[in-house]
Amino acid sequence: MQTSWEVIFYRTPAVSVIQTLIKEAKRFGIAPWWEVDDLIFDLELYGQNSNLLSLSKAEQESLLEGAQLYRECLQLCGRGIASTRVLGEIMQRAGIKDVCIIENAFDGETLKIADQLLGAGKSPRKNDDIVIVYGSGTRTHDQDFVECAAGLAAAMDAEPRLVLQIIGELTLPDEFQRFGSRVEYLEGRDYAGYMAVLAAADIAIAPLEPSIFNDAKSNIKFLEAAILQLPAVCSPSDTFRVVVEDNKNGFLAKDETGWRDTLLALARDEALRERIGRQARQDVLLRYRPEAIAQQQVATQFPSPERRKTDRLRVMAVNIFFKPRSFGGATLVAEEMATHLSALETDVAVFTSYEQIPELFSSSLRYEIEGMPVVGSPLSTHIDPIAGLDNPRCTAQFISWVKAFRPDVVHFHSIQGLGLGMLQACLEEGVPFVVTLHDAWWLCERQFMVKPNGRYCFQRHIDLKVCGACLPGAMHLKVRQDMMLSMLKEASLLLAPSESHRALYLANGFAPELVKVNRNGFSWPKVAHKPHQPKTPLRFGFVGGQEAVKGFPLVREVFEGLESADWELVLIDNTLNLGFASMDVSGWKVKGRITIQPAYGDATRDAFFNSIDVLLFPSQWMESYGLTVREALARDVWVISTAPGGQAEDIVDGVNGNLIPLDGRPEPLKTAVEGILARPDMLDSYVNPMKADLPKFRGQAEELKQFLQSVVH
Incomplete structure (x- = not known):
């Protein structure tokens, strides 16, 4: 959430940790969404689902108790995403004004499985059975099946080639006992296995009990059949009516006669099955491919967060420390420049470090200082000078922040420990960067060009042989120098706080036009100085x-x-x-x-x-x-x-x-x-x-x- 534009809580109850996350989202200025594709948040309507009667009393109570927690979560978020029109209307009845409809789409893995199954073709049967398949899954669909039971039994009586395959748990009405081995129970299986059973069948059925609960459901069973070019007969619930065109890409059956006649027509006409199946696949691919849902539904509600057209410069400042964790002169300058740039009609964001907080593990930490958004990466105060040259976790968090804030330019101050990967990331993201050279860290492992005895080394052009004597046993100095200088030379501009410091970098091969002086300001007095008093120490x-x-x-x-x-x-x-x-x-x-x-x-x-x-x-x-x-x-x-x-x-x-x-x-x-x-x-x-x-x-x-x-x- 630290660097996101939107936060979506999908099917989450209002338990404590979720409430905390919702509060965090709102603290970041993000109005969260609550998304669901089932009517699980309305206690009264959920209780009308007669399929619950197939569950034990304890299971029923647990589900109904959960419904209240889901409703609370929806209301805490204040905005809803529903997978169906009816589901969206019920959200609005719950007091949610901002509701959008985004239908369930295919995923890439399902499309891949379907293509493979279609490519393999149907295995030849030893007999001329016509297989009707019903994916029940759990035992909560007994009442739904009743909708088609009489018509299906009548069709099986009239057409002895019809065979019923049930995937998962289902309690069939007694009348189906007379069909004996023409009714097959298949155990539940993984999704690829389930799709394989569908692909081998001839007709799919999707009966639903008429209720507002089922009207709110998605049309997944039709989509699964259609993507496999399997003709489907469905109940006329709201979600099926949205996509099924009767006798064109599927069939809607509302009573015993409708179910019997439709199933018999499909069973006795192979060409009809093929025509309906081909059209169904064509229609659902056009509407329900991930790209189609993304472009036609998601993008209209969540457009790409393009930068607002503005003349204001957009700057990301980077420094190892930042308020409230201020430390050292370079940090003071970084803080003051960020604040003053903000006052000069510039949009400023900050990337920095923070002292590790156990509860956050390795997460970044986002907060605000004087109206400026700040993201901190966890970093110990004890920085390994070699390991600190690269910090992949920090780089990843920096990239996330850059992509979120979209600066025109990144301004690096002191970045010891944060890692050079941030500069490389700017190159890869096409964002120009400027470096203020607060000290000699870019040239000297010891940062201040001071030998172990505390004496200044007085080098101007850095000689690694001299550095090697200062750091005996250090094998990485040449690699360090190559990394540092190559990154600095990719900068659009280098800034030195004094002519003296600029001269040091010019002496180490940097072009005069690349290095400019930007003299540091400071905090001027707010009160007059009290001079020394005579006869006092x-x-x-x-x-x-x-x-x-x-x-x-x-x-x-x-x-x-x-x-x-x-x-x-x-x-x-x-x-x-x-x-x-x-x-x-x-x-x-x-x-x-x-x-x-x-x-x-x-x-x-x-x-x-x-x-x-x-x-x-x-x-x-x-x-x-x-x-x-x-x-x-x-x-x-x-x-x-x-x-x-x-x-x-x-x-x-x-x-x-x-x-x-x-x-x-x-x-x-x-x-x-x-x-x-x-x-x-x-x-x-x-x-x-x-x-x-x-x-x-x-x-x-x-x-x-x-x-x-x-x-x-």
Whole structure:
């Protein structure tokens, strides 16, 4: 249901699990249908079926109890699909206004069986018997058979060649005992076996007791006979009258005389049997082939969900995380771009991951964020870097979502763990895709081009021999590189958040016209920054997590080495929002004060930056952008950052921050921190004079929309 336009509950009772599914369908904005091809949902009319009398009292009570559950399910769905006109009218009497009629059709397997049986021809008989066949199946058809019994017995009296074959259970009237071996009981069998018995016969009969219950039935018995070119004699119930043209493609018999005379005419005229049988097959193929029912009945009620003609761009955004499971700067950008694109008259859907929920097994999870439909694929937070390159289940769920939403373009952000199969799927579905290169994952197994010792590798053009030394024993690096680069080169456009990051991908063989810069915006302050108060400790903040690549070990080494105690350090632990802590400073030996806070969001971002005077950003790789740096610069927070890299492109050393070399040493960071501690008054009334040049999410989204539109065919 996650990615469907319609949901049909076929012959389901309103038990608890079905009620839950109906609620889910409605939550997705889908008005469900309830479909049935038998009158099992009207307690009063179902009780009038005299065939029930052949069942035990317990069986009767069970069926009637089920009828109420079926009715409840129909009413919960609110829309009905009936296989016959009368069945549809009874649904409407139950208060269902939206009812459509879709007759039962042949299926491919039945047509195949019929063709094979006709191709084989009838086996020659040792005698000149004329075989009449009746498919009873279960013992609930005793009363139906009574309709033809007197006429059939009279015909068998008048024509000694007539033989009656009964498939399944049936209690014959006593008068048939006189025919002895001319009445044969055949055990029930699989469908192919049942059809084989029909094909070998000469005449089929389909008697039905006159009742609204039987008027609601489908004309299956006639169809089965007709597809085998077997002439059929039927009761004149509503559903048979729809298709049977008397003496043209079949016969309708309503009383003893009608049954006797019709059966005798067929028994004594082989040419009549052949003519009626041929016409019956021709007529039912024209009307009841799957393709015919699909085109003439299903398609009129369920037309192909063609895209509405609109000038609005239709975008599917893909990122490993998304609200409410937000994590990391790339996710923030992905969320903001989706939201801002929506505000720019763009239809946006999202594909992401979610933390596995046991009750959902491997199902996708659909929900809505700020009016945008989101589908999440179950994915562990611990992603195998090799296995995560391909995720067939995720790819299948992505394809389903693409086919449902029908985007003009797919915009990929960070997709670690979701798998490259999604990009291949776009190619196969003919949907152009754009990739925002948030980091170096496409080039480096370690994602940030940092060696195991936490030092930046400083490669520009990636040399796998160097990578092999970084990952000893890794045998897949060449295959990984081929997969990554071949997929990226199929993109219609690659977007980098900074000139520095664009240069990295150009150095690895990507054409300049394929890689464009789309500078990341960020959340600008909603309140003015509270400057440092004189004679109070200087407040430093660090947001990068505890990884060496973000400089966390350098921060610890520097602050443990400070002689001054006149400072506070606020550490942000991103994983607290995922339900666990990753930072522990209990072993730090410092003179100042340290506090740990969870990652900030829209509601707490300004409060965090108002709690610090200086942002520490000693990243140990050439960042693609540095979102936190821009957030700080816009809020008049001084920034100490490594350079070069995207993180440094909006910092002018000594004007709005300090730039330190990207060399993995603690000394430059310590010098910058101690320099500020020596002059705390410089921040008492500090305002960043260059913040007007910083990008905004709105501007980024406007430019992004232009990029996306440019690749739509």
